[in-house]
Amino acid sequence: MHKKExxxxxxxKENIERQLAQEQHKIQRLENRATYYEKGDRRKRAHRLITRGAAIESVAPQTKELGETEFYTFAxxxxALxxxxxxxxxxxxNHAGGD
Structure with missing residues (x-):
């Protein structure tokens, strides 16, 4: 009976270890997904900032000559006007009403 026990x-123990490994993989997948979405949000923000900065330079090319502090002061x-x-x-x- 002892050997059977x-x-x-x-x-x-093997079953519990297998379940633990599955749960650890699930946690890793969720962490990877969270990282993916965070990177996506950062990429979208970076893209938005770049395109809007380019738009400002397009309509007001003189802003290219300003340093960062001068540009922020100008903006x-x-x-404030x-x-x-x-x-x-x-x-x-208009944007909110157009959606």
């Missing part, structure tokens, strides 16, 4: 316990001033605020609000409203 040992074999039963070994079989149980803050432009976006009442007309800019109104136009931006309208654009966002």
């Amino acid at each position: 040992i074999k039963t316990l070994q079989a149980e 803050e001033q432009v976006f 009442p007309d800019t605020q109104r136009l931006l609000t309208e654009a966002v409203s």
